[in-house]
Amino acid sequence: MSxxxxxxxxxxxxxxxxVGIVASAWGTQLAFHVAPIERTLKFSQKIFYWHAPxxxxxIIVTLIGAGAAVTYLIxxxxxxxxxxxxxxxxxxxxxxxxxxxxxxxAKPAWGDYFPLxxxxxxxxxxxxxxxxCYFAVRSSVEEPLRRARISGVMAIIGAINGLVAYFAIxxxxxxxxxxxxxxxxxxxxxxxxxxxxCLVGTVCLTVVLIRQRLRYAxxxxxxxxxxxxxxEREA
Amino acid sequence: xxxxxxxxxxxxxxxxxxRKDALLELRSKDLLASALTLGLTCLGLxxxxxxxxxxxxxxxxxxxxxxxxxxxxITALSRTFALEREDGCLEALLLAPxxxxxLFIGKLVFNTLALNLLGALVLGGGVLFLNQGPGRxxxxxxxxxxxxxxxxxxxxxxxxxxxxxxxxxxxxxxxELLLPLLQGVLSLPILILAVIETRxxxxxxxxxxxxxxxxxxxxxxxxxxLTAAVLLFPAVAxx
Numbered sequence: 001m002s003x004x005x006x007x008x009x010x011x012x013x014x015x016x017x018x019v020g021i022v023a024s025a026w027g028t029q030l031a032f033h034v035a036p037i038e039r040t041l042k043f044s045q046k047i048f049y050w051h052a053p054x055x056x057x058x059i060i061v062t063l064i065g066a067g068a069a070v071t072y073l074i075x076x077x078x079x080x081x082x083x084x085x086x087x088x089x090x091x092x093x094x095x096x097x098x099x100x101x102x103x104x105x106a107k108p109a110w111g112d113y114f115p116l117x118x119x120x121x122x123x124x125x126x127x128x129x130x131x132x133c134y135f136a137v138r139s140s141v142e143e144p145l146r147r148a149r150i151s152g153v154m155a156i157i158g159a160i161n162g163l164v165a166y167f168a169i170x171x172x173x174x175x176x177x178x179x180x181x182x183x184x185x186x187x188x189x190x191x192x193x194x195x196x197x198c199l200v201g202t203v204c205l206t207v208v209l210i211r212q213r214l215r216y217a218x219x220x221x222x223x224x225x226x227x228x229x230x231x232e233r234e235a
Numbered sequence: 236x237x238x239x240x241x242x243x244x245x246x247x248x249x250x251x252x253x254r255k256d257a258l259l260e261l262r263s264k265d266l267l268a269s270a271l272t273l274g275l276t277c278l279g280l281x282x283x284x285x286x287x288x289x290x291x292x293x294x295x296x297x298x299x300x301x302x303x304x305x306x307x308x309i310t311a312l313s314r315t316f317a318l319e320r321e322d323g324c325l326e327a328l329l330l331a332p333x334x335x336x337x338l339f340i341g342k343l344v345f346n347t348l349a350l351n352l353l354g355a356l357v358l359g360g361g362v363l364f365l366n367q368g369p370g371r372x373x374x375x376x377x378x379x380x381x382x383x384x385x386x387x388x389x390x391x392x393x394x395x396x397x398x399x400x401x402x403x404x405x406x407x408x409x410x411e412l413l414l415p416l417l418q419g420v421l422s423l424p425i426l427i428l429a430v431i432e433t434r435x436x437x438x439x440x441x442x443x444x445x446x447x448x449x450x451x452x453x454x455x456x457x458x459x460x461l462t463a464a465v466l467l468f469p470a471v472a473x474x
Contacts, residue, residue, distance in 0.1 A: 073467075073470055122427075126420075126423050126424065129420045129423070130420060130421065132420075133416065133417050133420050133421065136413060136416060136417070137403075137404075137407070137413065137417070140404070140407040140408045140409055140410065140413050141407050141408070142408065149470050149471070149473065150403055150407070150471065152470065153399075153403060153467045153470055153471055154403070154417075156463065156467060157396070157399065157400075157421065157463065157467070158421070160459060160460065160463055161421050161423075161424055164424035164425070164428075164456050164459075165423065165424040165427070
């Protein structure tokens with residue numbers, strides 16, 4: 001039987017991609033041509049329109065990944081493990097990008113590419129290392145069910161560790177700018193508009209990446225089970 | 236059934252596991268030979284590389300001492316789990332008629348005791364030999380007591396994390412390489428807290444109240460890790 005998807009489904013799948021590209025392009029245009037130059041940080045502040053949404057995406061996607069790992073350990077469905085894997089891989093990419101963009105911004109703002117001891121920088125760096133460990137654990141176990149179980153445990157321990165890191169480093173005083181508090185956004189209206197468009201773009205592109213990664217994981221697992229069947233038949 | 240032998244209580248099972256590990260260690264002296272030697276080597280390297288007559292011990296000391304403690308802990312944990320791996324001991328333990336949680340607690344108690352002893356030797360040695368120069372810290376009974384408390388709280392955190400990770404990587408490919416990597420990365424937050432608290436304790440002006448508050452935070456994380464580890468261990472040991 002044909003497993004092809006309907007054209008309507010294909011069209012729906014393309015929506016986040018198109019919205020992501022359009023919103024990102026529009027947000028960038030607003031950031032460079034409409035939003036004013038910030039008084040103290042000057043032109044270097046423009047990177048904020050990408051840096052902040054990507055940083056937010058990294059943390060949210062990590063939490064979703066950890067949630068999926070918990071779900072796997074409760075209901076033992078491999079689908080949840082695949083979601084955890086896809087989310088945490090995208091989170092790792094987003095964390096790396098947010099660290100790189102942060103370093104580019106830190107040079108003109110703080111005088112160093114990597115301000116040692118700055119809590120949020122250290123926190124994101126620790127998160128990146130934890131996510132790298134998750135994939136080291138995944139690649140060290142071959143049997144799929146055991147791999148899912150062990151990496152689920154690793155994802156939960158990693159999430160708790162990220163939480164500990166967050167509290168540990170916030171004991172120090174931070175010099176990182178706080179733009180969004182629980183009550184207000186300390187941004188001028190045009191700046192906020194540019195930021196929100198970039199945020200929408202980042203969210204949509206993150207969804208696209210997770211979907212692609214999920215699709216790949218599903219195909220890989222199908223291939224693995226086909227290989228297993230072939231080997232059993234040959235034996 | 237009337238003929239069935241009654242299972243000993245959980246605490247006796249834990250005690251039996253601790254006794255087994257302690258006996259193995261007393262016979263082989265593996266931990267002392269490998270982990271303590273590495274810890275003392277770290278102290279030697281620090282003594283050669285960091286001139287405490289120029290750099291202040293009260294500021295630099297906590298960081299370098301805790302790095303030495305971490306290396307000692309990583310080596311000790313690798314060694315205890317290598318023994319289980321080499322002789323297929325874990326399979327036998329899993330077949331034994333006891334709960335998985337008991338097995339975890341047994342390993343944890345031994346690791347906590349061993350790491351605390353090793354940590355005390357390394358940290359104590361460091362304070363004894365490196366505490367000199369303009370940043371010399373004067374230790375009275377109260378300060379020593381708090382230092383011991385800081386050591387116990389953080390080393391116990393390292394032991395909880397290390398025991399779960401050790402059992403997790405025991406049957407993985409490249410497990411002996413993976414454990415130091417995981418332990419190193421996941422210990423970072425505990426290490427950061429340990430360094431902050433030790434530096435606070437070594438400062439010329441410090442207050443027991445503030446240190447107590449910081450220690451409560453570390454203790455809360457120990458409890459959090461312990462609860463997570465006890466809950467997650469059955470999933471790790473499931474075969």
